[in-house]
Amino acid sequence: xxxxxxxxxxxxxxxxxxxxxxxxxxxxxxxxxxxxxxxxxxxxxxxxxxxxxxxxxxxxxxxxxxxxxxxxxxxxxxxxxxxxxxxxxxxxxxxxxxxxxxxxxxxxxxxxxxxxxxxxxxxxxxxxxxxxxxxxxxxxxxxxxxxxxxxxxxxxxxxxxxxxxxxxxxxxxxxxxxxxxxxxxxxxxxxxxxxxxxxxxxxxxxxxxxxxxxxxxxxxxxxxxxxxxxxxxxxxxxxxxxxxxxxxxxxxxxxxxxxxxxxxxxxxxxxxxxxxxxxxxxxxxxxxxxxxxxxxxxxxxxxxxxxxxxxxxxxxxxxxxxxxxxxxxxxxxxxxxxxxxxxxxxxxxxxxxxxxxxxxxxxxxxxxxxxxxxxxxxxxxxxxxxxxxxxxxxxxxxxxxxxxxxxxxxxxxxxxxxxxxxxxxxxxxxxxxxxxxxxxxxxxxxxxxxxxxxxxxxxxxxxxxxxxxxxxxxxxxxxxxxxxxxxxxxxxxxxxxxxxxxxxxxxxxxxxxxxxxxxxxxxxxxxxxxxxxxxxxxxxxxxxxxxxxxxxxxxxxxxxxxxxxxxxxxxxxxxxxxxxxxxxxxxxxxxxxxxxxxxxxxxxxxxxxxxxxxxxxxxxxxxxxxxxxxxxxxxxxxxxxxxxxxxxxxxxxxxxxxxxxxxxxxxxxxxxxxxxxxxxxxxxxxxxxxxxxxxxxxxxxxxxxxxxxxxxxxxxxxxxxxxxxxxxxxxxxxxxxxxxxxxxxxxxxxxxxxxxxxxxxxxxxxxxxxxxxxxxxxxxxxxxxxxxxxxxxxxxxxxxxxxxxxxxxxxxxxxxxxxxxxxxxxxxxxxxxxxxxxxxxxxxxxxxxxxxxxxxxxxxxxxxxxxxxxxxxx
Amino acid sequence: xxxxxxxxxxxxxxxxxxxxxxxxxxxxxxxxxxxxxxxxxxxxxxxxxxxxxxxxxxxxxxxxxxxxxxxxxxxxxxxxxxxxxxxxxxxxxxxxxxxxxxxxxxxxxxxxx
Numbered sequence: 001x002x003x004x005x006x007x008x009x010x011x012x013x014x015x016x017x018x019x020x021x022x023x024x025x026x027x028x029x030x031x032x033x034x035x036x037x038x039x040x041x042x043x044x045x046x047x048x049x050x051x052x053x054x055x056x057x058x059x060x061x062x063x064x065x066x067x068x069x070x071x072x073x074x075x076x077x078x079x080x081x082x083x084x085x086x087x088x089x090x091x092x093x094x095x096x097x098x099x100x101x102x103x104x105x106x107x108x109x110x111x112x113x114x115x116x117x118x119x120x121x122x123x124x125x126x127x128x129x130x131x132x133x134x135x136x137x138x139x140x141x142x143x144x145x146x147x148x149x150x151x152x153x154x155x156x157x158x159x160x161x162x163x164x165x166x167x168x169x170x171x172x173x174x175x176x177x178x179x180x181x182x183x184x185x186x187x188x189x190x191x192x193x194x195x196x197x198x199x200x201x202x203x204x205x206x207x208x209x210x211x212x213x214x215x216x217x218x219x220x221x222x223x224x225x226x227x228x229x230x231x232x233x234x235x236x237x238x239x240x241x242x243x244x245x246x247x248x249x250x251x252x253x254x255x256x257x258x259x260x261x262x263x264x265x266x267x268x269x270x271x272x273x274x275x276x277x278x279x280x281x282x283x284x285x286x287x288x289x290x291x292x293x294x295x296x297x298x299x300x301x302x303x304x305x306x307x308x309x310x311x312x313x314x315x316x317x318x319x320x321x322x323x324x325x326x327x328x329x330x331x332x333x334x335x336x337x338x339x340x341x342x343x344x345x346x347x348x349x350x351x352x353x354x355x356x357x358x359x360x361x362x363x364x365x366x367x368x369x370x371x372x373x374x375x376x377x378x379x380x381x382x383x384x385x386x387x388x389x390x391x392x393x394x395x396x397x398x399x400x401x402x403x404x405x406x407x408x409x410x411x412x413x414x415x416x417x418x419x420x421x422x423x424x425x426x427x428x429x430x431x432x433x434x435x436x437x438x439x440x441x442x443x444x445x446x447x448x449x450x451x452x453x454x455x456x457x458x459x460x461x462x463x464x465x466x467x468x469x470x471x472x473x474x475x476x477x478x479x480x481x482x483x484x485x486x487x488x489x490x491x492x493x494x495x496x497x498x499x500x501x502x503x504x505x506x507x508x509x510x511x512x513x514x515x516x517x518x519x520x521x522x523x524x525x526x527x528x529x530x531x532x533x534x535x536x537x538x539x540x541x542x543x544x545x546x547x548x549x550x551x552x553x554x555x556x557x558x559x560x561x562x563x564x565x566x567x568x569x570x571x572x573x574x575x576x577x578x579x580x581x582x583x584x585x586x587x588x589x590x591x592x593x594x595x596x597x598x599x600x601x602x603x604x605x606x607x608x609x610x611x612x613x614x615x616x617x618x619x620x621x622x623x624x625x626x627x628x629x630x631x632x633x634x635x636x637x638x639x640x641x642x643x644x645x646x647x648x649x650x651x652x653x654x655x656x657x658x659x660x661x662x663x664x665x666x667x668x669x670x671x672x673x674x675x676x677x678x679x680x681x682x683x684x685x686x687x688x689x690x691x692x693x694x695x696x697x698x699x700x701x702x703x704x705x706x707x708x709x710x711x712x713x714x715x716x717x718x719x720x721x722x723x724x725x726x727x728x729x730x731x732x733x734x735x736x737x738x739x740x741x742x743x744x745x746x747x748x749x750x751x752x753x754x755x756x757x758x759x760x761x762x763x764x765x766x767x768x769x770x771x772x773x774x775x776x777x778x779x780x781x782x783x784x785x786x787x788x789x790x791x792x793x794x795x796x797x798x799x800x801x802x803x804x805x806x807x808x809x810x811x812x813x814x815x816x817x818x819x820x821x822x823x824x825x826x827x828x829x830x831x832x833x834x835x836x837x838x839x840x841x842x843x844x845x846x847x848x849x850x851x852x853x854x855x856x857x858x859x860x861x862x863x864x865x866x867x868x869x870x871x872x873x874x
Numbered sequence: 875x876x877x878x879x880x881x882x883x884x885x886x887x888x889x890x891x892x893x894x895x896x897x898x899x900x901x902x903x904x905x906x907x908x909x910x911x912x913x914x915x916x917x918x919x920x921x922x923x924x925x926x927x928x929x930x931x932x933x934x935x936x937x938x939x940x941x942x943x944x945x946x947x948x949x950x951x952x953x954x955x956x957x958x959x960x961x962x963x964x965x966x967x968x969x970x971x972x973x974x975x976x977x978x979x980x981x982x983x984x985x986x987x
Contacts, residue, residue, distance in 0.1 A: 016940075020901060020950045021924070027902040028920075051921030063925035063932070 017060055021053055055375065062376070062385065075392040082393040089365060090397055093358050096762065097401035097446055100354035102408025103755070105431075105439040107347040109413055110420065111340055112438075113429030119259075119329055120428075122194040123287075127259070127328035128294060130160075130284035130301065134321040134659065135595040138580050142284040142323075145277045149308045150284070150323060151188070156300045157286040161189030162271070164282045165263055166529060167728030171239040172226045179728045180222075182240055183263030186271060190217070192287040193258060199223070200234035200249030203268045207248075210272035216245040217266040220253040240267055241531060241726055259285055260332045260424060276315035279697065285328065297325040318582065318659025320596065332424050339748050339828055340423075345821075346500065346755045349493045350762075351442065356493070357762045357769075359450045360486045362394050364773045366454040373458070387458050391451045398450055402443030406431075409439060419751065421744035453482050483770055488810030490766045491847055494759035495814025496821050499843040501756035503825060503832055504749040506839065510831035511745055516574050517637075517675030517684060519613030520734040522564075524709040525572060526717065528553070528727060529698040537695070547695045549723065554605065554701070556719040562707035563716065567612070568605040570696045574676045574741045581687065583657040585644060586665055596659065599640055600677035603691040603699070609635075609672055611704045619651045619670030626690040632666040633693075639674045639684040657687075680741060681830040702734075709733045748828075760847065764854040771803050771858035775865075782862050783870025792863035799862045803855035804848075811844055886918065886926050887935075888969065891962040894936060894954040900943070901927065901950065927952060935961050 025046050032042035050056060058081075061074055083090040118124045130150065131139045142150075147162040154160060168182040187203035195202060198220055207215050216238060218226075223233035230250040237244050245267050256262055261283060288297055301323035309319055366373075373386055410431050412419070417426075536543040550568050557566035570579065581601035590596050602608075606622045609615075617638055626633050634655075641650040654665035666689070674684030691699070701720075705712040713731035720729055775782070782795060790798075822834035832839070893899060893907045901923060908918050930936045935958035941951045954962070 016950065017924075019948070023900065023947065023949050024902045024905075024920075026947075027900075031906075049920050051919065056921050056924050059921065059925040060928045063928035 014057075017057060021050070021056060025050060025053075055372070059376070075388050076396060078389060079392040079396040083397055086365070089361060090400075092361060093394075093397040093450075094401045094404055096354050097358055097398055097450075098404030098408060099758070100351040101402055101405030101439060101442050101446065102412060104347045104351045104442055105405055105409035105435055106412035106416070107344055108438045109409065109431055109435040110416060110423070110429050111344045112432075112434055113427075114423050114425050115333055115337055115340060117425075117428050117434075119332075124329065125327070126158075126288040126290070127192065128286050128288060128297060128325040129259070129328055129331040130286055131324050131326060132280060132321050133324045134318055134582050135598055138582060138598045139324070140579070141281040143278050143280045143282065144271050144274050145308075145312060146280075146323065147186070147282070147284060148271060148273060149304055150286075150301065153304045153307065154286075154300055156289055156292045156297045157192075158289050159188045159192035160284070160286040161192050162186045162269060162282050162284055163189050163258065163261060164269070165261055166531070168240045168265075169242070169726055169728070170222075170265060172236070175226055180264040181262055182265045182267060183258060183261060184269040185258065185266050186269050189258055189285055190266075192285050194287070195255070195258075196252065197249040198252045199230035200247070202249050203266070207268040208271050210270050212268070212270055214243060214245045214270075215248045215268050216240070217249045217251060218247055219251050219256060219264050219266075221256070222264050223247075223250040238265065240265065241533070243533070256427075259283070259328055277312035278315065286325070288325075294325050294327060301325060316658075317661060317663065319661075320582075320659055334424070336423055338824075339421075339744075342500070342824060342828065343748070343751060345824065346497055346752050349497050350755045350759050351446070353490045353493045353497075353759045353762045355446050355449045356486045356490045357766045358398075358446075359453050360483055360490075360766050360770060362450050363453045363457070363483050363486070364769060366390060366457055367773075367777070383458060387455055390454045390458055394451045394454065395447045398443060398447035401446070402439060405443070406436065406439045409435070419747065421747045453486070456482075480774075483773075484806040487763075487766045487770050487806050488813070490759075490763040491807050491810030491851070492813035492817060494756070494763040495811060495843060495847055496818040497752075497759045498756040498847065499814075499818045499840055500821070500825055501749070501752040502839050502843055503829055503834065503836060504745070504752055506832045506836075507829040508742075508745050508749045511680045511742060514676070514680045514830075515674075516680060516738060517614060517673055518573055518734070520738045522706070522709055523612070523702060523704045523734040524713055524731045525703070525734065525737070526701045526720070526729055526731045527698070528701060528720075528729065530727075532697070534724075534726075535697070537697075545695075546697055547692070550605070550691065550695070550699070552723055553720055556723060557701060557703055557716050560712065560715040560719050562705045562712040564704045564706050565607050565611045566701060566703045567608040567610075568691050568696075568699050569602050569608050569612075569702060570604070570691070570699050571600055571602040571677055572700045572702070572737070573612075574680055574738060576677065576700075580678075581657050582659055583655045583687070584659075586654045586656070587645070597644070599685045599687045601657070602677070602686065602688050603694050603696050604688050605691045608688075608702065611702050612675070613704075614675055615673045617671045617673060618649070619668075621670055621672075622688075622690045622692075627692050628695075630693070632664060633669045633690065634666045635670040635672055635688040636668055637674045637684055637686040638671055640686060641671050643683075643685060709735075745830075760850060763847065764850045767803050767807060767851050768854040768857065770806065771799055771855050772861070774802070775799060775858045775862045779865055779870045782865050783867040786865065787867035787871065795865075796856070796859035796863040799859035800852060800855040803851060803858075807848070807851040811847060814847075815840060815844060886922065887930060888962070888965045889918075890923075890926060890930065890952075891935060891954060891958055891965070894952055895959065895962055898941075898951045898953040900952070904952065930958070933957075933961075 025043070028046035028049060029039070029042040032045055033039055037045065047053070058078065061078065119127065121127060130142060132142065132146065133139045142162060144162070147160070151160050163183055163185045165181055165183045167179055169177050170180045170182070171177045185203065186208045187205055188208075190202040197217070200217075202217055203215065206212055218233060218238070220230060223230045226238075227233035227236055227247075230253075233247050233250050236247045238247060239245075245265075251266070256264075258266070286297075288294070305322045309316075373390070376389070377383075377386060413429065413431055416429065420426075423429075530546050530549060534543055535546045535549060537546060539545050554566045554568060557563055579601045580598050582596040582598045584590055584596050604622070606624060606626075609621055619635070622633070622635065636650060644650070645653060650668050650671060653668045655668075656663050656665050672688070675686055676682050676684055677686055701716075703709075703712070703716055709731075710733065717729050717731060720727065786792070786795060818840060819835055824834075826834045889908050889912070890904055893904050893911065896907075899907060904927075905918050905920050905923055927936065927938075931938060934955060936952045937955055938950050938952050940948055943949050
């Protein structure tokens, strides 16, 4: 009964105990007064005899400890009290670990959503994208001819599909026309993904036959907004670019993309055998049959590539090209994986530094409590009990930090859009069960690591061995070693973080210095895609030709107010390589079976170079006489010339492109400045062919203006609309494109820099805390030294030296870690080596300097110790 | 002050039970009584008295109630329970046996062996 009361009426008991002890002290003091002791002195003696009201209260609490639930409650209560008594330490633990756990959890949620989590389709590991590939660096999409061959000949897939998106004008009965993304798909895309309709049906096998009636599946959002609901939309009709489609079904709510490609409506793609193999660039997807590996599929696809080559040789002469399968998730995540992994590693390092930091604090604190714990041990508390006392207190604080961290992670994820670069699959990022579980795990690990050192101190019995009478325990040596090791570890972990941030920063600065090869000011671009339904590749009497449209579009653009010049290109710097083409130089051809070299390949109009501000260095630019009937000509960039014809002139050199062995060779007629098409870190190699010799269907208009480009955009778009009101058109300045290209490395750098700064601050705080503690603890010893004639300056130097002895091995370890981790960062850096000695030296110096600075204050405090006071105080 | 002997483990409870078996007392009174009874040979660490009382409450050897002292102040009095008396008896017997045995050993001379 007493136990239960102890648990249930804790508050009342606490109150009663207060009163009881007050009564005791009063009586004791009165008794002493009666013996002739002055009242004030009597009260002091009474308190001394009782031995500290708080101590007694704790001991009574321990004694009432009601196992096991109540013991836990008691522990927690005790822990809470210990935390309240030491708000500074508590706040430090919660802030430092809370921030670290929060950041780690947020990054985990992102990594989990982007890299780890499964795609939202059944058996997602069996989904593959299919590409064409003719060298490890050159991969491109499928054509309709490719799709038909794969669909009819494959033996490894359950389903194969083809997808291509386009901007289309969507009209519904009684609704406003609206530009939407439309994804033309074959039925195989939906069956490969294993989707189920929210209403109606998905596309069926027959929907892709050339004779089928035009049908479409719409997104749940379109069904809601246009027809008032999923069921209501079925069997309605919609107009896309002026053609009517019957809505046969609606996708489930929340499905806004198929395999990462977004669209609002999904009209069925009707496929018939085309006259030539191209054009390429369509997304191929397939579901592997159960038990079939990606390698099996690769072999099957390679066989198909071989078989169809003779059929299409005249329109596609590249024998080396193969269909290759690639895991869908890999193809979606692509280049983001590396920087994300680096970020994850960085945030884990920060967490470890934070844990080491708090563990040091916990150790310092346990040492400060040796006396109290020894008293408890003497009064009968078992080691287990002491262990629980010590550990509960830390656990409680770390637990609070974990909760704070979880809240922080939730807030950080809401800001993730602003903090992080654009990521694929970012819709999957959420603080879900796995993220919460991760936070819990991080908290538990942190709690264990933080409690380990104090627990070890108790278990080794050092505290029990120390005397109650207030003399200092002599067990400090081992504890000091642990503390020093923890601080060293902080520096060891902080160094690679700081160095990597510095390298990324330098790489970013280098990127900013890179000349993109063109003049981005006063220019904008408009992407135009001409639908086959309305534009013919060559004059057929009915439809206008693509060449015709481009010519008139350029003419209209030039006439618009503020426009200086206008040009056409199939690729656009800094990040749109257009077609990356393979070629073979007649001067030194690739041996049979070897991989042909590749380079970004642009079809451009005659005034492209002037419009973009690319200088002509040698030879000539394209002219109006470079027509489809003339000799095939090309212009190359300086970097291309330097790579393939070092020290020689390239003018007049000849090559065949696209793997063609029977085509007439192309002659190089000019050399222009380097333009970055494959990112600013790319090489600047490039090849240009006249757009007139190979007229594109999709291209970018580049327009240079005299006035600010934003103001010239509107009139140009209006002028183009007058040519074809149904074309979806949107302009974007070149400045904006360039800024976007720099924003991702900029953001990675800022994020990593922030983590590194935190690690640096924590490490400095760690050494500061340790040295302050040592100075406090060795006051007497320092006093003796000074009494024996040590100069204050020498004492301060001694403290700093001692700090350095602790930091130095950490820094050495950190450099080693940095050297080992270099290959992680290599592919993310531009213009600076991952083991750049100057950076490593500079970062080591910064850490060393901050460590010295952190030791100066405790050093100064040591120097101010007055020998007489220090010696007398003990 | 000459060092007073530390209590043997477990002895404090025995002394408290003995003191309470004479009359109900409050904590300070118990401390005084033990000092007095033991002729100041033992010094009760006052700080350890209250945890000991708490343990004994838990074991049901004593119970407590709030009473008014002769000086008209509220104080918590401890009373020995029936279980406490049994415990006192058992411990007393136990103690006597132990001390007799220890005394016997201490008095042994070589000639007796």
